Amino acid sequence: MKASRARLVSVDGVDASAVIAAARRAIDRPGRGGVSHWDASGIFQDLCVADAAAGAPSARTLLLLYAADLAFRLRWEIRPALAAGRTVVAAPYVDTAVAFGRAAGVPVGWLTNLFRFAPPAAERRFVTATRGAASGEGFVGLASQRVHGCDRGARRRLIGSAAAHLRIEAKRRARRPKR
Amino acid sequence: MPTSAAALGAARRSARAHFTDPARKRGLLVAFEGPDGSGKTTQRKLFKTWLKSEGYDVVTTKWNSSDLIKPIIKSRKAVRALSPEEFSLLHGADFRHRVEQIILPALWEGKLVIADRFLFTGLARDVARGLDLDWVLKLYQPLLWPDLVFYFAVSPITSGKRVTATRMPNFYEAGQDVTDVDDPVESYQRFIARVIREYESLALIFNMITVDAEQSIGDQHRQIRELFLAGQRRPWSAWNIDAVAEWLAGRGAAR
Numbered sequence: 402m403k404a405s406r407a408r409l410v411s412v413d414g415v416d417a418s419a420v421i422a423a424a425r426r427a428i429d430r431p432g433r434g435g436v437s438h439w440d441a442s443g444i445f446q447d448l449c450v451a452d453a454a455a456g457a458p459s460a461r462t463l464l465l466l467y468a469a470d471l472a473f474r475l476r477w478e479i480r481p482a483l484a485a486g487r488t489v490v491a492a493p494y495v496d497t498a499v500a501f502g503r504a505a506g507v508p509v510g511w512l513t514n515l516f517r518f519a520p521p522a523a524e525r526r527f528v529t530a531t532r533g534a535a536s537g538e539g540f541v542g543l544a545s546q547r548v549h550g551c552d553r554g555a556r557r558r559l560i561g562s563a564a565a566h567l568r569i570e571a572k573r574r575a576r577r578p579k580r
Numbered sequence: 581m582p583t584s585a586a587a588l589g590a591a592r593r594s595a596r597a598h599f600t601d602p603a604r605k606r607g608l609l610v611a612f613e614g615p616d617g618s619g620k621t622t623q624r625k626l627f628k629t630w631l632k633s634e635g636y637d638v639v640t641t642k643w644n645s646s647d648l649i650k651p652i653i654k655s656r657k658a659v660r661a662l663s664p665e666e667f668s669l670l671h672g673a674d675f676r677h678r679v680e681q682i683i684l685p686a687l688w689e690g691k692l693v694i695a696d697r698f699l700f701t702g703l704a705r706d707v708a709r710g711l712d713l714d715w716v717l718k719l720y721q722p723l724l725w726p727d728l729v730f731y732f733a734v735s736p737i738t739s740g741k742r743v744t745a746t747r748m749p750n751f752y753e754a755g756q757d758v759t760d761v762d763d764p765v766e767s768y769q770r771f772i773a774r775v776i777r778e779y780e781s782l783a784l785i786f787n788m789i790t791v792d793a794e795q796s797i798g799d800q801h802r803q804i805r806e807l808f809l810a811g812q813r814r815p816w817s818a819w820n821i822d823a824v825a826e827w828l829a830g831r832g833a834a835r
Contacts, residue, residue, distance in 0.1 A: 442666075
């Protein structure tokens with residue numbers, strides 16, 4: 402019997418362009434896998450066209466939307482590909498959202514519960530670049546803009562803090578002995 | 581958004597001082613809960629008219645009505661594209677946004693907020709869809725507890741009769757995403773029985789005031805007035821400190 406090649410790899414980081422580039426590199430053999438991108442559901446695209454009068458969403462609201470998008474990606478992209486025995490690179494996955502939440506002061510327990518529905522990745526990779534997020538790209542960039550509006554200093558601090566949380570998580574993972 | 585423990589601590593002190601100040605008119609939150617067809621919207625409207633005649637400054641908020649999230653949910657419901665998790669998370673986001681943009685600002689200003697459905701609607705429907713109560717409840721943290729929750733109790737048969745008398749239940753209202761029943765009316769009957777079962781448990785757990793919604797409209801309205809007058813003098817619930825403090829700290833960070 403042939404062993405299944407089904408494998409979920411997560412690539413997380415605050416810089417969306419760097420995360421996408423790293424995700425492409427993570428697929429070892431083209432045709433054997435695919436990348437699941439953020440906002441495949443179009444929720445954040447819809448959010449961007451919403452009237453400003455609706456009020457700025459909080460970090461928690463944005464994280465609930467991120468989780469809804471991730472549930473969509475799991476249902477339509479990630480789980481079907483794994484069931485077909487393929488490699489899926491989720492870029493970003495759970496760690497990016499958790500890092501943003503922690504940077505925004507959202508309790509860890511709430512974040513852990515929120516993403517309880519997401520299966521753990523077999524391999525977790527981290528991208529430490531931050532440039533793309535500062536220009537508003539990707540979830541962390543957009544979410545920071547939404548929460549802090551025109552206050553560039555506050556946005557940069559939030560992005561920097563999220564990146565720091567990811568670096569700590571990456572180091573923690575690296576120190577853990579491999580099975 | 582809470583930016584630091586210090587900001588959150590200051591916000592907690594401010595929230596406690598604001599809501600327990602005897603010289604200040606305290607905001608009140610009253611929630612109307614119950615299955616479709618229980619008549620709660622009729623009662624909510626009558627209650628609001630009466631409160632206004634009594635001089636209360638009233639704000640109403642309805643389930644799934646945030647200007648930011650409602651369009652996102654509506655477009656996905658239209659194409660029947662939501663799984664139970666997505667349904668739950670999007671409604672949780674809508675609720676959170678309304679708590680921060682409508683409910684807490686109004687309570688802070690001493691207004692009376694009537695919520696036509698509250699987080700219990702999310703809990704009852706999501707659990708009826710097979711999701712875990714603990715997971716769903718935590719999505720709504722930090723929890724904001726109403727001063728009074730009226731639960732309009734009807735049987736699944738009454739709910740079904742009232743809803744289908746004027747219209748066909750829609751796909752998600754009928755729970756067709758989880759019942760696998762093609763006929764919306766039959767699906768509704770099955771689904772609403774599950775929802776009512778969950779509501780009844782929640783009404784007990786969360787100490788809701790049960791109103792027999794099989795009574796006449798006038799009798800129910802009189803009962804609600806009496807219960808409100810007896811219940812509005814309750815002290816501010818310290819359980820709400822986290823929700824208020826996080827909102828206050830977020831306002832500070834957004835400025």
